[in-house]
Amino acid sequence: MSKLDSKIPEGPIDQKWTKYRSTVPLVNPANKRSLEVLVVGSGLAGASAAATLAEMGYKVKVFCFQDSPRRAHSIAAQGGVNAAKNYQNDGDSTYRLFYDTIKGGDYRAREGNVHRLAEVSSNIIDQCVAQGVPLAREYGGLLSNRSFGGTQVQRTFYAAGQTGQQLLLGAYSALQRQVGSGNVTLCSRHEMLDVVTIDGVARGIIARNLVTGEMEKHFGHAVLLCTGGYGNVFYLSTNAMGSNVTAAWKAHKKGAFFGNPCYTQIHPTCIPVSGDHQSKLTLMSESLRNDGRIWVPKKKDDNRKPTDIPEEERDYYLERRYPAFGNLVPRDVASRAAKERCDAGYGVGNSKMAVYLDFAFNTARYGRTEATKRNIQNPSQEEIMRLGKEVVKEKYGNLFDMYQQITGENPYEVPMRIYPAVHYTMGGLWVDYNLMTTVKGLYALGEANFSDHGANRLGASALMQGLADGYFVIPYTIGVYLSTEVTRMSAEKDKTDSIDKLKTKHPAFDAALKEQTDLINKFLNIKGTKSVESFHKRLGLIMWNKCGMARNKQGLTEAIAEIQALRKEFWSDVRVLGSADEFNPDLEKAGRVADFIELGELMCKDALHREESCGGHFREEHQTEEGEAKRDDVNFAYVAAWEYKGVSDWELNKEELKYENIKIAQRSYK
Amino acid sequence: MGSGHGTELNLTLKVWRQKNSKAAGSFETHQLTGISTDMSFLEMFDVLNEKLISEGKEAIAFDHDCREGICGMCSMYINGRPHGPKQGVTTCQLHMRSFKNGDTIVVEPWRSAAFPVIKDLAVDRSAFDRIIASGGYISVNTGNAQDANNILIPKTDADEAFGAAACIGCGACVAACKNSSAMLFVSAKVSQLALLPQGQVERKERVLKMVEAMDAEGFGNCTNTGACEAECPKGISLENIARMNRELTAASFK
Structure with a gap:
């Protein structure tokens, strides 16, 4: 049972x-x-x-x-x-x-x-x-x-x-x-x-x-x-x-x-990575897809400025592939479509790992509406864009400002460059x-x-x-x-040793306290050569490359071995300075990274066992001819609930998912 | 296109180091080379900290979390200004393209008696939480609400309340003020709730309690210099202070 x-x-x-x-x-x-x-x-x-x-x-x-x-x-x-x-x-x-x-x-x-x-x-x-x-x-x-x-x-x-x-x-x-x-x-x-x-x-x-x-x-x-x-x-x-x-x-x-x-949810509209120094990624809200149109040039390696590329030479690939939902397809679909275009060589920007999110079309539309509201006859294109920008600013001003702070580019004038990034689990x-x-x-x-x-x-x-x-x-x-x-x-x-009387004096609390104190001292006593940050970065690269937007059996198998090796290295060579009895952000992070390493292994194990594609989990072996996620409802309509048994050892428990009210179907946003 | 191809800077950093709230602090000087102008100010600190750790020296403690300018945790006093030289940005959103090659940058914690230093650049801002706990809310238990559209709020009022509610509680206003006054922070919350119909019932009591709590925390008085507004990364308006003063006067005459 x-x-x-x-x-x-x-x-x-x-x-x-x-x-x-x-x-x-x-x-x-x-x-x-x-x-x-x-x-x-x-x-x-x-x-x-x-x-x-x-x-x-x-x-x-x-x-x-x-x-x-x-x-x-x-x-x-x-x-x-x-x-x-x-x-x-x-x-x-x-x-x-x-x-x-x-x-x-x-x-x-x-x-x-x-x-x-x-x-x-x-x-x-x-x-x-x-x-x-x-x-x-x-x-x-x-x-x-x-x-x-x-x-x-x-x-x-x-x-x-x-x-x-x-x-x-x-x-x-x-x-x-x-x-x-x-x-x-x-x-x-x-x-x-x-x-x-x-x-x-x-x-x-x-x-x-x-x-x-x-x-x-x-x-x-x-x-x-x-x-x-x-x-x-x-x-x-x-x-x-x-x-x-x-x-x-x-x-x-x-x-x-x-x-x-x-x-894992990889969100389609984030500001792309700008260099090795990058410490985090910033989202540009999905609400922007209300008013922004996503496109790449139809020509590979098109190095023209986006504003110089004429309408007929742009590929609004979400509108092309998903006419019913267009730019408002779910996040997993939008992210994979961006990756597909970039991998195929149509990406933009210096890294070529970005697509455009363009507001010009809707800015003009808002501008025309405003002109009508204000009773301006035959407004010039300039006037229309100025009025439209006011509307866009009210709706998304803080996001546009944030984009400009980070990239140094003005999204009111040129399309945003965006790429998918990890956002939610x-x-x-x-x-x-x-x-x-x-x-x-x-x-x-x-x-x-x-x-x-x-x-x-x-x-x-x-x-x-x-x-x-x-x-x-x-x-x-x-x-x-x-x-x-x-x-x-x-x-x-009336029991003298009940938990309600003992509370934190119960020996289980002392044992747990000692275990955690020992762990903290262990971090400080390794006295290795590599920073906590460097381990975190390396873990992140393994996860992104092999357990990210697209996954396959070989990559996941390799990732598990690499993470196990990284864990051993961490516990023998991490350098955590300072002491336990003070404000010590590096020590805090050491504990968090140690846990991330163990979690990363379980994520890969889970992704490896799930021989289907569904939502954000895309196994390259399981896709339709059109490159959409292909579920296997006969074998995988369950929640995989992993039980911890020890280091690198988990037991899989399954909770069957029953659909009594909604007919389970191939998801379509066309 | 401006992605990933910034130039590189060589910089001198003078950073405040202080072991804990009781220890005396002092400036420490560091040289940094090859800092990309695409980096954020905090990423430049990440580089410095990695360098310190590789040399066997303790990293500089500083507060930061979201790194997208909204959580209000980052708090560096840079070249004599909270959050640095650019208007309307938090430290985490300040980028190195705002600096020049060869610059010397002086970085200190927020300085206010009500914000004791915890370590290096991190300070204790829990006074703000206590002020909110004294009255910065509408007393409505979960489950007591009517349909949201039964309360009509003119768009202009809603927008003005939102403008005040945009405060991120970072404390730059206090750090900027020569008196360490927290008037901008407190008045933003008082204004938000005074502008909305939902806030009317407790309007008088709220401003009295919050001002009392603010005074008890040891913040200074407001002398209308306007430094708070000038340095606020979220553009919280000085008008909020004027409104709070009116609210306080009205509440004092029952």
């Missing part, structure tokens, strides 16, 4: 959640006050969960490695957040959002979870507006929407190109309100180094105070990992420099299964319908779990999922488990 029970409620898809929500066990207010919840990570999922659980009466502690919870990387999300409000009267509905998400994920996500996500999406917008999040408005005072990839309706809410910032600051203010009233204890500049389990149940964490280096023990009745994704395993990604897998990986080594680790800790991992009492929310996006995430769905998990799912589902804790606590109340 499978070790995995997804706990999807019975019943029709549109009633599963409402019925479950009304029948889950509750925890009474007095008992909530005696239950402690540890929330690790303060992004959209963490901040919203912590604030909501504290509002409900639980005692909450929040941990983040940044100096303030407001800086979690959700802050950098640009384009928007989806919700099935149907404010545009364009035929949107809960079902359509559900359908688009399942199809967008290339039929590798769970129906039950995704439908719930679509159901609560509207509540998210309501909640955020009530908090004072300044989402974009129309002149009539109503909320504005834009289009995103993989859909044909306008359901994306936004705040210029800073939607993540505004949503996170909303959740952060709700969190700080609870901090101010004493319901949440905030531990910023703290990094979780291990989860403490007793008899297989999560009872707390070990965290390092990053300022003093002090190792701390924290007890909790439940632990929520809201620690984001692991895109930085590739070294170069759009993630923040500090984004890491350590919390999730340590949980994995303590028994939490890792789901679909190879499902659909894989993550396996969770059931309650968001609980395979370790009792340990939950994973937001990007840290694997649950809702299948093999490819649609744009503007990450913010939706993070906030859905934190505001509207975990507050209900955590009661299923915590109500049993109340019963247990009552039964054990």
Whole structure:
């Protein structure tokens, strides 16, 4: 029998959640006050969960490695957040959002979870507006929407190109309100180094105070990992420099299964690499594909300036290949198409590893509309472009500025050069319908779990999922488990050595603390010759070349051997300076890179075992004649949940995916 | 096309080093050669740190995270200006093409009594979190919201509130101010919520509490020099301070 029970409620898809929500066990207010919840990570999922659980009466502690919870990387999300409000009267509905998400994920996500996500999406917008999040408005005072990839309706809410910032600051203010009233204890500049389990149940964490280096023990009745994704395993990604897998990986080594680790999102529109010094990549929002047209020259090695290449000599390859969705195909499709053109020799810029994202066409269109609005008769081309640029600036000003800062080029005048970059990881800790991992009492929310996006995430769905998990799912589902804790606590109340009395004095905490302290000293005592950074770069290159946008058996097999060798070298030759009892960013990074190396191996192993292409996972051996991803639904319609057994040793567990409401089909965006 | 073919710079860096909040600090001088003008300022620091590590010396500690100008974590005081010579950019978005070959660049941490140095260039800005916790929110528990389109907000008000909400909490305003005043930061949040219908109920109480918390953290007074606005990487307007002063006056007369 499978070790995995997804706990999807019975019943029709549109009633599963409402019925479950009304029948889950509750925890009474007095008992909530005696239950402690540890929330690790303060992004959209963490901040919203912590604030909501504290509002409900639980005692909450929040941990983040940044100096303030407001800086979690959700802050950098640009384009928007989806919700099935149907404010545009364009035929949107809960079902359509559900359908688009399942199809967008290339039929590798769970129906039950995704439908719930679509159901609560509207509540998210309501909640955020009530908090004072300044989402974009129309002149009539109503909320504005834009289009995103993989859909044909306008359901994306936004705040210029800073939607993540505004949503996170909303959740952060709700969190700080609870901090101010004493319901949440905030531990910023703290990094979780291990989860403490007793008899297989999560009872707390070990965290390092990053300022003093002090190792701390924290007890909790439940632990929520809201620690984001692991895109930085590739070294170069759009993630923040500090984004890491350590919390999730340590949980994995303590028994939490890792789901679909190879499902990585390579985002099509990022600023290309400019040199060896590159430390991170910057996204140009998918919302730009609303108004930008993607093209390359029809001629190979065309070195003319883009503005000198006439219309008929341009290949708008997305519009050519996918007439129905055009520039708004899902991210995996758009990325592969860009790679295909560049590999075939049509790339642009000095590196030839870029394509154009051109706003001239739509700038002119906006300009003409503005001229009509302002009653300007026979406007000159110059006038039209000037007016159009004003409109474009209002919509995307911050993104255009960012592009200019980084490249030194003016995107109002010349097309942007873009290329795909690692952006998001659909894989993550396996969770059931309650968001609980395979370790009792340990939950994973937001990007840290694997649950809702299948093999490819649609744009503007990450913010939706993070906030859905934190505001509207975990507050209900955590009661299923915590109500049993109340019963247990009552039964054990006279026991002198119960965990409730001992808390962090339980020997399991001391053992975990010692293990992590020893690990830190081990890093410092290797005294090798190569920097932590250099190992990270080398890992990233292996991953990008062999487990990136296109993968094959030979490359993945080689990658596994190379990563194993890199791991050995790391543990014998890494150089970490400074001491353990101080602020030491290099030491922090050593721990993160050590975990990335182990994760990288599992990602390759997962990608190697999945003998099909689906969403972001493209195996060159499995493609259609037109070069599209070719799934194998007979053999691979399952979640691969890997169980850690030891160094380089994992056992595969499968959760079959059942499609009862959506007919599984070849994905087409033509 | 300007990609990947910048020129290279040789630079002298004078960087503040300080072991911890209690130790005395001092400047350390480093020479760097072959710095590409396509690098960001922080990538130049990455190069320097790799060089230090290869020489067996401890890397320079500095705060940074998103490296795309939005998280507000990076915080370097460069040649006497928070976030360096260019207007409207954070340190992470400052690129080396803003410097010339042979330049000497002086880099210090934010300096304010309310922002104690943690190590080298990293400072403690938790005072900002405590100010927000004192009242920088709308008291609405999850689940209490009405339909979002039931609240009509004129576009101009929404845009103005968004302009104030764009603050990234980096603290450049405090670092730029000769009095170490946090008025721009606090007024941005007060303004955002005062401009929106959702913020009206707690309007008076909010400004009183936040100003009280700001004073308790040891930030200085505002003397209207405008340095904060000039150095703010997100263009937060001085008008917010004027609005907060009006809000405070109104709230003081009940």
